[in-house]
Amino acid sequence: MSFRGRGAIEMVEQVYAPAATDEAWLRGLGEAAARVLGTGLPVEASIHTPRPGDPFRTRARVFTTDDDALVAMYLELYDQPQRSADDSHLVAERFQNRCRTASEWMRDNNLPLSLMRTAGAKIREAYGVADSLNLQGCDPSGESILLSIMLPEETSLHPRTRTALLRVAAHLGAAARLRRALAEADVTLADTAAIMAGAEAVIDASGNVIEASGPAKSPRARERLRGAALAIDKARGRLARERPEEAIELWQGLVAGRWSIIEVTDTDARRYWVAQRNDPTIAEDRRLTRREGQVVGMAALGLSDEMVAYSLGLAETTVRTHLRRGMKKLGMSQRTELIALHAALVG
16 A cells, blocks of 8 residues: 555545535545555445444445445455454444554454454455544534545554544544535535535635634634644645645644635636635533533544544643633543443444
């Protein structure tokens, strides 16, 4: 498996690409992942809403191949090792952002690799599939987006590759949430006029906030939105080629825990950035402030403080403060308690 420098940015660009249906969106994600990782093998892209007794409940699934025999063999291979794990454990995992290969998952769960090798002997011989990279982005609502990328050999990820792909996973969850909200309003990301009309801020190509409403009107918000739009522009340029880790770090999941920044082009081919409200829906708890609820809810997806900060577009020190206060109010001292509670509530 190769991971070209600009790969993470290419994948995030595809995450926010307009697509009329979930299946079209998933196919675009799968094709981008295959291209970026250079495996030469198909990718499964799927949307899941896990529940006890059905941890892999699937709402939509696409494979980047029309080979039905390969698909059937791959699904069988995917299913067999999971049967050795506890159902409640699998459900909890399906509510967490993840980036690891199947062979890493086997080792992490103290399962013998021989189990996977035996189950995968036929597909390895017929198609050269020996492992898979599973990249999962989740939303606190209980929905998860999974990219399962077939690999030609058993693979352990380089830490920097894993970090970059986990940032992609944060965008998968944010984009899925945004797509759901727009669909409820009968709008897609391709509907430029409707997107601009519904945005809380519009920023021109030079970074000037030309329209703002609601919370986006404050000078502080306008400055943060302007900075975020310029940062994304920078991340997509030379920086992505020359310093890719810095580039993907610039393109954060949200701005101030509220806005996704989306690029649109009007009928005169003028380019704009729009700030679309997209804060995660968190189960209300009167003991927590709104920000504490956001931070606790994202931490319950198994994210580190650094990744919660990246996902929400907040300072890491802010995340640590709100997480500490929120967990104290909830009477919890361990992150594992948050993860278990979230899986129980959503599942």
